[in-house]
Amino acid sequence: MAVIRPELRQDIRKYGNFDFAACYNCGNCTATCSLSTPESSFPREMVRYTTLGLEEDLKASLKPWECYYCGECTAQCPREADPGELMMSLRRWLMAQYDWTGLSGLLYKSMGMTWAAMMVVFAVVFFFAYSVGFHLETLLHVGHLFERIAIGTVGVVILMPNVIRMWYFTILKPKIPVSFKKYVTSIGTLFVHMFTQKRALGCDDNQLRWLEHFLLVIAYLSLLFTTVFLNWFSTESLFIHVLGYVLSGIVFIVTADFVFSRIRKNKAVAKQSQPSDWFFVVWLFLMGLTSFLVRFFIDLDLLETNKWLYLLHFTVLAQWAVIIVPFGKWSHFLYRSFAMYFDKLKR
Numbered sequence: 001m002a003v004i005r006p007e008l009r010q011d012i013r014k015y016g017n018f019d020f021a022a023c024y025n026c027g028n029c030t031a032t033c034s035l036s037t038p039e040s041s042f043p044r045e046m047v048r049y050t051t052l053g054l055e056e057d058l059k060a061s062l063k064p065w066e067c068y069y070c071g072e073c074t075a076q077c078p079r080e081a082d083p084g085e086l087m088m089s090l091r092r093w094l095m096a097q098y099d100w101t102g103l104s105g106l107l108y109k110s111m112g113m114t115w116a117a118m119m120v121v122f123a124v125v126f127f128f129a130y131s132v133g134f135h136l137e138t139l140l141h142v143g144h145l146f147e148r149i150a151i152g153t154v155g156v157v158i159l160m161p162n163v164i165r166m167w168y169f170t171i172l173k174p175k176i177p178v179s180f181k182k183y184v185t186s187i188g189t190l191f192v193h194m195f196t197q198k199r200a201l202g203c204d205d206n207q208l209r210w211l212e213h214f215l216l217v218i219a220y221l222s223l224l225f226t227t228v229f230l231n232w233f234s235t236e237s238l239f240i241h242v243l244g245y246v247l248s249g250i251v252f253i254v255t256a257d258f259v260f261s262r263i264r265k266n267k268a269v270a271k272q273s274q275p276s277d278w279f280f281v282v283w284l285f286l287m288g289l290t291s292f293l294v295r296f297f298i299d300l301d302l303l304e305t306n307k308w309l310y311l312l313h314f315t316v317l318a319q320w321a322v323i324i325v326p327f328g329k330w331s332h333f334l335y336r337s338f339a340m341y342f343d344k345l346k347r
């Protein structure tokens with residue numbers, strides 16, 4: 001028998017700005033959504049689940065990840081309830097359910113906690129730099145080591161267990177029978193969606209936004225590889241120098257456009273911005289910009305006299321790696337890709 005939790009909507013309201021009182025269940029949003037199908041219908045169904053307090057059904061659902069937040073449903077809602085924002089709020093809420101540490105929920109719900117976590121990371125980086133006398137070579141060496149350790153640790157300790165919990169809630173607990181062969185033969189879906197996010201092309205008039213996201217994902221992942229494994233800040237290879245400049249340039253130019261969109265609120269997706277959205281775009285912008293400048297200052301032989309720049313880059317990198325990637329909006333990218341894979345298994 002379904003368990004009903006009446007206070008669910010108050011809980012989900014802390015993750016976004018949907019007006020439950022305004023919705024009169026007309027179904028316009030579902031009729032408008034170009035990604036909603038008879039087999040997988042949303043967002044009205046998600047509104048109903050939330051209003052009725054069907055927490056377990058929501059946890060087992062992959063539908064919030066099927067929405068790419070084009071905002072069409074919000075534009076057509078006669079009651080201005082903002083169903084697109086509900087889907088976004090549900091993604092944040094689901095992340096908090098998947099996260100075994102409980103930190104995602106805490107950080108999503110409290111901007112003060114997020115700033116406190118950011119300040120702690122800044123203090124750790126600063127005191128470490130102080131303890132080594134701001135010695136540039138040591139900072140560069142430890143910064144590079146940190147990148148490798150952070151990628152491995154965050155992946156193994158936080159992200160993979162959370163993906164396993166997502167699998168448990170959506171496939172194992174609802175007792176969906178899936179053969180081992182299907183897990184293997186469907187694995188390509190995971191990588192196709194991870195690298196292309198091609199489902200977003202199904203949203204009306206979304207081609208430019210899809211292209212920006214596609215460029216950003218490829219540039220971000222390649223920059224990570226170039227910095228961590230090709231040692232961009234120390235290499236002598238001209239090819240890697242230029243590659244790093246191009247990739248970091250794409251990252252900060254595309255994210256600058258996202259930041260301005262959110263300031264101008266000129267797209268449906270940018271109209272409602274929660275603190276987690278700001279942290280994501282601003283820190284990604286800073287990641288691209290500071291890495292570009294660090295390499296540029298190395299090339300001009302100016303970094304030794306401008307160590308503050310590397311310290312800034314190291315701080316942004318550390319905050320990104322230990323807060324935004326495991327507990328913030330970055331992991332939407334991961335969960336959405338797994339949602340497409342799990343959805344294929346379920347079908």
Ligand code: SF4
Binds near residue numbers: 026030076078082
């Ligand atoms: S969110 Fe708006 S469009 Fe959707 S069912 Fe409610 S009132 Fe209708």
Ligand code: SF4
Binds near residue numbers: 033042067070074
């Ligand atoms: S925001 Fe776009 S993709 Fe998401 S439910 Fe609304 S219409 Fe569908």
